[in-house]
Amino acid sequence: MSTVRLTALAKAARPPCLACDAALSLMGCDAALVMLANRVPEAFPLCRACRAGVVYLLHFARPYKHARHYIGWTRDLAGRLAQHETGSGARLLQVVNDAGIEWRLSRLWPGDRRRERALKRQGGAARCCPLCGVRPRPIAGLRSDGPARVAMGVPA
Numbered sequence: 001m002s003t004v005r006l007t008a009l010a011k012a013a014r015p016p017c018l019a020c021d022a023a024l025s026l027m028g029c030d031a032a033l034v035m036l037a038n039r040v041p042e043a044f045p046l047c048r049a050c051r052a053g054v055v056y057l058l059h060f061a062r063p064y065k066h067a068r069h070y071i072g073w074t075r076d077l078a079g080r081l082a083q084h085e086t087g088s089g090a091r092l093l094q095v096v097n098d099a100g101i102e103w104r105l106s107r108l109w110p111g112d113r114r115r116e117r118a119l120k121r122q123g124g125a126a127r128c129c130p131l132c133g134v135r136p137r138p139i140a141g142l143r144s145d146g147p148a149r150v151a152m153g154v155p156a
């Protein structure tokens with residue numbers, strides 16, 4: 001088989017990626033959080049590029065002061081989210097946890113720290129947050145069709 005054909009096959013078989021594939025991202029984050037709750041870090045399907053780093057958006061169930069979101073960048077999504085769960089990853093998440101506010105992974109973007117800074121600078125995270133306007137449900141009650149349908153703007 002020629003190299004060209006092998007390359008084409010490799011492209012066709014691109015592994016699913018929570019960050020690159022928007023539809024998968026919207027559905028997959030729920031599943032990923034369930035896995036996170038069960039401590040199964042390999043549950044985050046990321047392509048090779050995104051495994052080198054990904055920008056993530058956390059949505060708080062209710063605002064902390066004026067903050068309703070947290071944007072971060074990590075090379076280790078599962079590990080980073082586990083840190084945030086214990087409040088050791090970032091000061092904001094620590095106080096959010098202390099206030100008893102639930103949060104959820106809402107969205108991922110492929111990209112590096114420049115992308116993270118750009119997203120933070122642009123502000124208004126709510127405008128790109130699939131969960132905004134929706135009261136997040138506890139992990140145990142997650143259904144993969146809920147947030148995806150809302151995020152697509154299709155009436156439930």
Ligand SMILES: [Zn+2]
Nearest residue numbers: 017020047050
């Ligand atoms: Zn990717």
Ligand SMILES: [Zn+2]
Nearest residue numbers: 059129131132
């Ligand atoms: Zn939000």
